[in-house]
Amino acid sequence: MGKSTIIDEAIESIFKFDENAAIEIAKKGLNEGLDPIELLTEGFSVGIRKVGDLFGRGQVFLPELMLSAEVMKKVTELCDEAVRTKGSESRKKGLMIMATVEGDVHDIGKGIVISLIKTQGIEVIDLGRDVPVSKIIEKALSYKADLIGTSALLTTTLMEQKKLEDELKKHNVRERFKTLVGGAPATQRWADRIGADAFGEDAADAVKKALELLKLE
Structure with a gap:
């Protein structure tokens, strides 16, 4: 599976509040050598920010935003662990x-x-x-x-x-x-x-x- 496909699926999994799909995509991306920070910033976080924008416009409600945030928390933990294992300094942005x-x-x-x-x-x-x-x-x-x-x-x-x-x-x-x-x-x-x-x-x-x-x- 190519990088762009994984990124697209990561965005979609957050947008649909699908925890199982998000975790599977995160593991797949990491196993295929994607940078964990890139996977988060270009994939999952794009999805959560889209949900946040929709929430701000009243098109998504608080329970859905919370579900997305919970899914985001799970994949962030996976990617954080990958960063620590890798010894990467790229996460330290502040x-x-x-x-x-x-x-x-x-x-x-x-x-x-x-x-x-x-x-x-x-x-x-x-x-x-x-x-x-x-x-x-x-x-x-x-x-x-x-x-x-x-x-x-x-x-x-x-x-x-x-x-x-x-x-x-x-x-x-x-x-x-x-x-x-x-x-x-x-x-x-x-x-x-x-x-x-x-x-x-x-x-x-x-x-x-x-x-x-x-x-x-």
Whole structure:
């Protein structure tokens, strides 16, 4: 089976939420010597971004997006393992810290964003939900992160994103990181107001902005 056929089938398997087909295609591609990063970025991730675009236009619904993200997670694990076995450095395109801010326990949207961003070869450290600003900064420094992403799903917790910007400046480490904000009440205007580097309107847009911030697109 040729490379182009495998890539096309990889895209289709994600688009159809077909976990068995996706895993079979991933194994087939790896067995035939395809680069795991290429298989992800040109194949599976194209499929998940198409689903994300359709979700943004209201043509695909949240359960379908979650199914696609779950399939994506499985094939990403396979390709990650292949990268580690191969000793390839091609996956190391940047490191991102991701957290739902303190006072907020919503996790679904963040999980989808993380799954999508990982498909682009970016390492993501998920700090979970209800995470204090102090911990976000501590982990960003200890991991030497390139990008900090925060999600706030409640208007009452939105101010935590501003607090992060303020604390980074207060500790003179703001210039070390790019920051990406998201969540239902967040907007581009909000990102501009607090001094964040970017706003992700939805999962697909968050991936696009992360790539732009890391100068990968």
